[in-house]
Amino acid sequence: MKNKIHTIEVENNETRSVEKILEKIKENKIIYVKNKFYEDEDVLDSITENGPAIILNSSGSSGKPRQCFHHLDNIKLSAATSGQWLIEQGFELQNCLILNTLPLNHISGLMPIFRSQTWGCDCINISPNLIKKTRELLLFTIKSKKNKNNLITSLVPTQLKRLLAQKDGISWLKIFDLIWVGGASISRETAEQCIEEKIKLAPCYGSTETAAMVTSLKPKEFLMGFKNVGEILPDTKIRINAQGLIEIKSARIGIEIKDSSKTENFKNKNGWWQTGDLGEINQINNSLYLNFLGRSDNAFNSGGEIVFPKVIESRLNDFIMKENIPINKFNISKVSDKLWGNKIKIIVEYKEHTNHKNIENSLNLLKKFSQSWPKHEKPEKWIVKKNTSAEKINYKFKKE
Secondary structure, three states, X not given: OOEEEEEEEEOOOOHHXXXXXXXXXXXXXXXXXXXXXXXXXXXXXXXXXXXXXXXXEEOOOOOOOEEEEEEHHHHHHHHHHHHHHHHOOOOOHHHEEEEEOOOOOOHHHHHHHHHHHHHOOEEEEOOXXXXXXXXXXXXXXXXXXXOOOEEEEEEOHHHHHHHHOOHHHXXXXXXXXEEEEOOOOOOHHHHHHHHHOOOOEEEEEEEOOOOEEEEEOOHHHHHOOOXXXXXXXXXXXXXXXXXXXXXXXXXXXXXXXXXXXXXXXXXXXXXXXXXXXXXEEEEEOOEEEEEEEEEOOOOEEEOOEEEOHHHHHHHHHHHHHHOOOOEEEEEEEEEEEOOOEEEEEEEEEEOOOOOHHHHHHHHHHHHHHHOOOOHHHOEEEEEEEEOOOOOEEEEEOOOO
């Protein structure tokens, strides 16, 4: 018997969407939380699994995104594990206040809702507009904190860098007792600035598949200069295989939704899930710490989001064929960006004898087409290379 999937489209972490999610969960429904700007190739309407459960799009580990299914028990276990980790550091869970700055269609934006429910504390959503107005953000947070002892949030590195660039942003960061940072490795420069300002970062590692973090560094260890993503959490085992890939064993690993709503375990028959990430494990003071070394496939991080060149390649190929654009070939790669970590660079080579006017017109078409893409997928730079000469033209698109 198949159960209906209820799709909830979200833009960020808006309160109405949170209410819809909690409402459906109470009704034991299965909900697919998706970014309203994300175009599904196949929108699922039913599945053989039972609710309450949540489906999210995952960054995956095979060069393409995929859909991850979690029963509510996985989400609750994740919340309980992170809560226990905080208790061991002296946090009073009921006296915590969680500020959520991340989108609900990401596991890191969804978890604050369920952490607040599991811990019995309050959670306030911070909109993208407010986080950019650091003076307002600072005053709002001071007012909201009231008599709460422990203030907690999660950020991606791009948000962290933006906040560190402003005086009020730094003041805001310093209010927190713990700031989980995931989505990408923070730069040495960012880490050094946070240590200097005594900002209590807790770099962590996790994924959609594991219902958020499976390791976390204590803020005091971060301030002491530890350069890793922390201790392995108690409900998880991690090992590094012969290829250097991180493998994870935990009761809260979800299942993958395949074509035609079939499901498949991420885990192998022995309970281990092989990620697409490279890592190493180091023992420090009788505890095991994970060092994240990067991805093994050609995907890369941009502003805390994973960019899949293969997905963009397919999208561009379809558009080039549809519009009959005289492009011979193109190459998608990353270019370093101080704020985003990486942005996209696309080199296009036109067919012989394509005139300048046709190049200009087709580039305008491509630019217009790419404007509807998610921010992290918008090209920062287009380089046009005519194969009849060494001529190169740079087309820089406005930064987001």
